[in-house]
Amino acid sequence: MLSRVAPWLASRNENGLGVRVLGGADTLALRALANEDAVANVFILAHLESTGTAAPTSGGASVFGVFDGDTLLGACWAGANLVPVQLEPGLAGYVANAAHQTGRRYASIFGPAETVLALYSRFEQLGHLAHEVRADQPLLSISGGPAIGANPDLSFGSMADFDRILPACAAMFEEEVGYSPFLGGQEFYSKRVAGLIRQGHSLVHIDAQGTVIFKAELGAVTRDVTQVQGVWMNPELRGRGQSAGYMAAVVNLSRTFAPVTSLYVNDYNTKARATYERVGFEQVGTFATVLF
Template sequence: MLSRVAPWLASHKENAASAGISVRTLAGADTAALRRLASQDPVANVFILAHLRAAGSAAPTAGGAGVLGVFDDGILVGACWAGANLVPVQLDPEFAGLVAAAASNSGRRFASAFGPADAVLALHAGLAALGHAAHEVRDEQPLMTLCGPPSVEPNADLGLGRLADFDRILPACAAMFEEEVGYSPFLGGKEFYSRRVEGLIRQGHSLAHVNDSGDVVFKAELGAVTADVTQIQGVWMNPGYRGQGLSAGYMAAVVEKARTLAPVTSLYVNGFNLRARSTYERVGFRQVGTFATVLF
């Protein structure tokens, strides 16, 4: 156990610093370097690549979110998004302690850390050593991709979410969030989460089937989109329609929509959710890596 923890101890951090390793918040001039770094794995790093596509810069956002970069003698060798969440980018676990210290010193509160398991769990170890307790650690989340059409017939009832249905889609999104993380996304106020859902609808990244009775039967979002990869998030089936064998057809329809934007469709799923994993495999998804999520 000590050999796994040792890279994130204070003595190791001092050795790293003396070896020319430094951490700082990236600026606009670092954009190309960050894009090159993230492009080494466009599936695992779709979150930051989508951000760069939208923002056009590695500089901090107006809200104060930014990217912590790890430099080895001036060369960017790893990074970590530090906004509402921590998202490592090609981050070697041995540098996670330095990034954790920088994130902690920023004074920001992080709801979670998610991404490649080795980097996320190393960040968790570094943050824990600094007194940041985790609410839950999900250390095995298969990262899955589908590089072609789905293996089952898409459900034609799935369409793009419409602003006219916002008052139905928002509660469905909130229900999914609460099932997934155990608390309401409205705890800190309704406005931020509502804007997020509305933004996804406006972008054409919200997918839903609202039936004639006004029920949201199924919904999902394309949470991160680049020219190469989409990442499906927020998959939710209305409890009243579960157990009827509908999920695979809806997921196939999500893939069909996603393929109009990028050739590779990706998602990650909790390892313990065997039913969802079976559905995704039936649709044609295959595991290409392992993510982890730490909830704070």
């Protein structure tokens, strides 16, 4: 499938298409582009809400824009990961070439499936081989409250529970991607988890014995949409039908930030998909993730 992606449109480049890093003056254009699909583009919209600018960050992340003259046709976040924004698959080669030329290593590409696979097709030609390609990840959302009752034990995490929440987050990460988030050191991942807790984006149930029963995070938050990530049930309690009630509680808590709750899930995770459907989530698109 990846080998059938069209050539990288060098002829169109001669007709005025080009790529450049966006600056502050491009902020309104990027926001308008991303708002064409606020659910699919919640990652970049959350970034724009928090920083107020499309300009490169102090940490070195930037946004590539594909232009026809002065018109922004599509974009792609380039930080630790590549995240396309309303980028047509036929334009993906422009971004892949630009990202490759920076010399940076990217942990993943994620977003709308056709564009992610087109980006990876070009990356593969440039010598960047994936550890894993997850080509079919239903993008789900729910507007309003859940269809079933919520578990009242779920609440926002606090820094007092950081030492309990961090191991649960690390266990979820290793289970999901196949390696520990602490490889190369614990500091970066620990700061990420602590930041989510401080922002009120960590959702957790810790029982009286101090055991994490269930947890999830709001990985991206805007005034319109939240995106749930890191859903994890304690392995000792799986298979008892409790996940749906916790996910209903996730929806209720996320609605304190925005009216629409979203997430994406691997197509082969039939149990999780059934749970989300029971809660009231509906598919609104298809994502893909390439892990390097």
